[in-house]
Amino acid sequence: xxxxxxxxxxxxxxxxxxxxxxxxxxxxxxxxxxxxxxxxxxxxxxxxxxxxxxxxxxxxxxxxxxxxxxxxxxxxxxxxxxxxxxxxxxxxxxxxxxxxxxxxxxxxxxxxxxx
Amino acid sequence: xxxxxxxxxxxxxxxxxxxxxxxxxxxxxxxxxxxxxxxxxxxxxxxxxxxxxxxxxxxxxxxxxxxxxxxxxxxxxxxxxxxxxxxxxxxxxxxxxxxxxxxxxxxxxxx
Numbered sequence: 001x002x003x004x005x006x007x008x009x010x011x012x013x014x015x016x017x018x019x020x021x022x023x024x025x026x027x028x029x030x031x032x033x034x035x036x037x038x039x040x041x042x043x044x045x046x047x048x049x050x051x052x053x054x055x056x057x058x059x060x061x062x063x064x065x066x067x068x069x070x071x072x073x074x075x076x077x078x079x080x081x082x083x084x085x086x087x088x089x090x091x092x093x094x095x096x097x098x099x100x101x102x103x104x105x106x107x108x109x110x111x112x113x114x115x
Numbered sequence: 116x117x118x119x120x121x122x123x124x125x126x127x128x129x130x131x132x133x134x135x136x137x138x139x140x141x142x143x144x145x146x147x148x149x150x151x152x153x154x155x156x157x158x159x160x161x162x163x164x165x166x167x168x169x170x171x172x173x174x175x176x177x178x179x180x181x182x183x184x185x186x187x188x189x190x191x192x193x194x195x196x197x198x199x200x201x202x203x204x205x206x207x208x209x210x211x212x213x214x215x216x217x218x219x220x221x222x223x224x225x226x
Contacts (some may be wrong), residue, residue, distance in 0.1 A: 004158070035216075040124070042205060042216040043159075090158060102147070102166075104214070106158030 006091050006107035013114050019078040021110050023091030032074035037088040049074055081114045117142045119208045121217035129225045134193040136220045138206035146210035148189045150180055153203045196224050
């Protein structure tokens with residue numbers, strides 16, 4: 001089974017702190033994604049990566065950056081956390097190239113609260 | 116351009132009765148369509164997918180969906196709800212290098 005692991009399930013941070021959210025997948029997938037999930041808004045794409053050291057902006061990249069130094073690992077970075085970044089963050093991976101994806105495999109999510 | 120609309124934010128059914136979760140989409144491409152389920156405090160799991168083969172798609176846990184191009188719909192159904200079906204369900208359209216998630220439908224199942 002594909003496994004996508006998000007290292008932190010729950011985090012509480014203060015405004016202005018730097019936040020790292022880590023995601024690791026074990027199926028050698030080329031594509032990895034970071035989504036933000038908010039009630040009533042579904043999932044919104046923050047960033048995605050289709051190869052090591054490659055990244056593309058999604059629909060809501062402002063206030064976020066990403067890093068993909070190894071194929072299996074995709075990190076989301078909040079340089080200076082703000083209260084409006086309080087949310088559930090979901091990492092996903094897929095095998096098919098580009099955004100015309102087949103199945104997305106999701107981690108269990110990281111719930112971030114910024115005080 | 117693509118969009119997906121889940122017509123109900125909440126659906127409540129009694130255990131043992133049918134489930135219908137409605138989804139309409141628009142796409143300039145021949146889309147792939149998916150339904151995902153999310154149980155509380157969990158990630159999303161694929162229920163089923165349509166990728167231009169059979170229009171009636173069967174998924175896990177007794178769910179199925181029918182692709183109707185003329186109605187631009189991809190409604191999710193199950194003949195008999197179980198308590199364990201209580202969750203949030205997302206309809207997803209993918210095509211033209213974009214994947215769009217619906218806002219979600221929360222399914223409540225009453226004993």
